[in-house]
Amino acid sequence: MLKDKYGNAISVQSQVALDHYDRGVQLFLGANYGAVEAFQAAVDVDDSFTLGFAALARAFMMAGHMPDAQTAIATAQDLAAKLDSRQRQHVECFALLLAGNPQGTRALVKQHVEEFPRDVLTAQLNASVYGLIGFSGHVGREAELLAYTGSLMPHCGDDWWMMSMHALSLCETGQIDRSNELMAKSLAINPRNANGAHFKSHAQYEGGETVAGRSYLKSWLVDYDDRSLLHGHLSWHAALWALQDGDIDAMWHVIDNGIGPSSSKGLPLVTLTDTAAILYRAKLAGVSVDPKRWSVLSDYAAKFFPETGQSFADIHAALSHAMAGNGDRLAYIADTAKGFAGDLVKPVARAWREIANENWAVALEELTIVMGQTERFGGSRAQRDILELTYANVLLKLGHSKEAHRYLSTHRTILAKSPPLAGFV
Numbered sequence: 192m193l194k195d196k197y198g199n200a201i202s203v204q205s206q207v208a209l210d211h212y213d214r215g216v217q218l219f220l221g222a223n224y225g226a227v228e229a230f231q232a233a234v235d236v237d238d239s240f241t242l243g244f245a246a247l248a249r250a251f252m253m254a255g256h257m258p259d260a261q262t263a264i265a266t267a268q269d270l271a272a273k274l275d276s277r278q279r280q281h282v283e284c285f286a287l288l289l290a291g292n293p294q295g296t297r298a299l300v301k302q303h304v305e306e307f308p309r310d311v312l313t314a315q316l317n318a319s320v321y322g323l324i325g326f327s328g329h330v331g332r333e334a335e336l337l338a339y340t341g342s343l344m345p346h347c348g349d350d351w352w353m354m355s356m357h358a359l360s361l362c363e364t365g366q367i368d369r370s371n372e373l374m375a376k377s378l379a380i381n382p383r384n385a386n387g388a389h390f391k392s393h394a395q396y397e398g399g400e401t402v403a404g405r406s407y408l409k410s411w412l413v414d415y416d417d418r419s420l421l422h423g424h425l426s427w428h429a430a431l432w433a434l435q436d437g438d439i440d441a442m443w444h445v446i447d448n449g450i451g452p453s454s455s456k457g458l459p460l461v462t463l464t465d466t467a468a469i470l471y472r473a474k475l476a477g478v479s480v481d482p483k484r485w486s487v488l489s490d491y492a493a494k495f496f497p498e499t500g501q502s503f504a505d506i507h508a509a510l511s512h513a514m515a516g517n518g519d520r521l522a523y524i525a526d527t528a529k530g531f532a533g534d535l536v537k538p539v540a541r542a543w544r545e546i547a548n549e550n551w552a553v554a555l556e557e558l559t560i561v562m563g564q565t566e567r568f569g570g571s572r573a574q575r576d577i578l579e580l581t582y583a584n585v586l587l588k589l590g591h592s593k594e595a596h597r598y599l600s601t602h603r604t605i606l607a608k609s610p611p612l613a614g615f616v
């Protein structure tokens with residue numbers, strides 16, 4: 192029986208099909224464009240290649256092609272009955288996810304990797320900040336992610352993808368030096384791993400290395416296909432640093448050529464959250480934001496997230512609706528928010544409404560409900576800084592500048608040194 196690159200026995204009829212599969216796995220794990228094409232090539236060579244179809248389903252999913260993903264996973268399920276337990280369970284993990292059961296998938300993946308820790312495509316489902324642990328909505332999910340990737344390291348610690356995932360977990364629990372050390376090893380093996388470049392950038396953000404971070408990302412992005420998974424989000428990091436650096440023209444250029452709805456080729460979740468975040472952080476820093484930008488984003492949010500449930504998207508959709516003056520859309524989120532952190536989305540949505548109306552005292556009351564639990568929204572610490580900065584800004588508007596300073600100093604030291612907030616002294 193043939194084995195994949197990670198040593199897992201795999202049911203496939205030809206080495207050519209397996210070579211396409213292994214190439215697809217490497218592209219997928221590195222968030223590089225071409226995984227769909229590679230997995231498609233694998234199943235074109237061997238139309239009974241079950242895990243090829245499962246991988247194709249996952250790649251379609253991350254490319255935003257859900258009907259194609261459903262077709263591919265249905266084929267994998269039809270083919271899976273005669274396979275061994277690892278491969279059957281591998282397919283079941285993806286099928287559960289595509290059936291809309293993230294809780295069940297998270298649990299099954301944890302169980303699966305205990306027995307098959309080098310089944311990396313399955314392991315990947317629970318990893319990273321946008322994975323199933325990242326979006327669990329659980330208190331303590333950053334520590335849970337660290338424990339998860341830490342449990343895989345003894346089995347896959349020689350692999351660049353695994354190193355980058357554990358470095359990410361270290362970064363998000365404040366272990367920046369250890370994260371940098373491990374990420375350097377990962378990037379030395381595969382410098383084109385976008386997940387590695389991404390969380391190297393996060394470590395630089397956490398370290399306040401604006402100039403070095405801008406320079407690194409600028410050169411790294413030159414050779415990164417704009418159809419790749421992380422192109423929009425890495426552009427967001429670049430725009431954030433441009434804002435921090437006072438290079439506002441560069442910030443708008445990046446927004447209009449990689450982040451916003453008119454230019455991004457990424458997933459709607461990323462386009463919505465990153466655009467809303469950079470626009471509002473620009474506003475907080477004192478940059479004038481054309482109201483049309485908020486209107487366009489509000490329409491985009493209403494189109495792609497008409498229902499609540501993805502809490503990280505919901506807080507950014509609510510922000511967009513509030514800034515665009517679309518009260519009905521905002522009220523719908525504030526009234527109906529559900530999902531993994533729906534209970535916290537409601538006060539945030541109400542806070543955006545009060546902020547838009549400059550009712551700062553009420554906004555402070557609403558935000559106070561959530562500030563101790565923002566981890567539950569998912570996303571990275573850098574992304575959730577929008578809430579930290581908003582809270583500090585509301586304190587400033589109420590004349591509590593010392594409290595604003597004390598808050599950032601105790602909660603986000605990196606922001607306290609030179610916060611990108613207009614009027615902060």
Ligand SMILES: [Fe+2]
Nearest residue numbers: 389393424571
């Ligand atoms: Fe990021």
